[in-house]
Amino acid sequence: MKITFIGAGNMSEAIIAGALKKAVVAADAVTVSDPLEERRNQMQHAYGVRSEEDNARAVANADVVVLAVKPQVFPQVWGSLQSELSPNSLVVSIMAGVTSETIAAGSDLRVVRVMPNTPSLVGRGASGIAQGALATESDMEITERLMQAVGVSVRVQEEQLHAVTALSGSGPAYLFYLMEAMIDSAKELGLDEATARLLCIETVGGAADLLAASEEAPVELRKRVTSKGGTTAAAIQTFDEQALKEVISAAMKSAFARSQELAQE
Ligand SMILES: NC(=O)c1ccc[n+]([C@@H]2O[C@H](COP(=O)([O-])OP(=O)(O)OC[C@H]3O[C@@H](n4cnc5c(N)ncnc54)[C@H](OP(=O)(O)O)[C@@H]3O)[C@@H](O)[C@H]2O)c1
Structure with a gap:
């Protein structure tokens, strides 16, 4: 499974560290994309993952694309990226508040949304996971394997993510x-x-x-x-x-x- 993280921030680092430790993915199958060169180098040295400056190049051949940028930059990131994704890619979004419908934007993309929390940084996270319209059971299981590498996860309906945010997110x-x-x-x-x-x-x-x-x-x-x-x-x-x-x-x-x-x- 090749997995690309768009945005190499705190949450991405927590998930990557946990997933490598629990052998959910191999380091050479992970790519991170981030505008900051220093951050890319840091991730490469700390975890042995690949890094890219260009989001479009980072998602080429990815089986799973994790959207881990702030919601405010999503429109700008997604505008140039969506057409570059393979139609078979699973999109896992950890962005607060951006719906799976907005992400899929009328396409056939399979989207799973996750609301994680910061104790993921120490392996004690609690995440709500919601299945987008076209996502499959296997997509949910892949997402669970990722999130369970940094804590527990619970399946919820997408509209319940607001309640998950109010409980475990905040x-x-x-x-x-x-x-x-x-x-x-x-x-x-x-x-x-x-x-x-x-x-x-x-x-x-x-x-x-x-x-x-x-x-x-x-x-x-x-x-x-x-x-x-x-x-x-x-x-x-x-x-x-x-x-x-x-x-x-x-x-x-x-x-x-x-x-x-x-x-x-
Ligand atoms: N932290 C939480 O408890 C929590 C809980 C639930 C959900 N979330 C969600 O998780 C997501 C990530 O949160 P975080 O705490 O990991 O944030 P973060 O540390 O700010 O990470 C975001 C990363 O994305 C990078 N980035 C910005 N523009 C980009 C672009 N155009 N292309 C690629 N990368 C770009 C940022 O780089 P720069 O620093 O250079 O801008 C930063 O490294 C957010 O959507 C947030 O809503 C977080």
């Missing part, structure tokens, strides 16, 4: 925000930065691992550690009084609405 930033607040509070309460950071990271990671290892809903695990009149109960009462659940719900609805808006632009 989710890492919600948790960074929460951790930022927890670390700041812990410092106010007397811990030094390094201690607060370590305890916070392990608490968030440990709680996620505990939930993953359990069959129970988060609410059950929460109730188990919330004894009446105890410290956790005091904190949860404050969350409830300040309507934290409503704030989280409103924030996720804003992300969802913004994702829909971006798809219209």
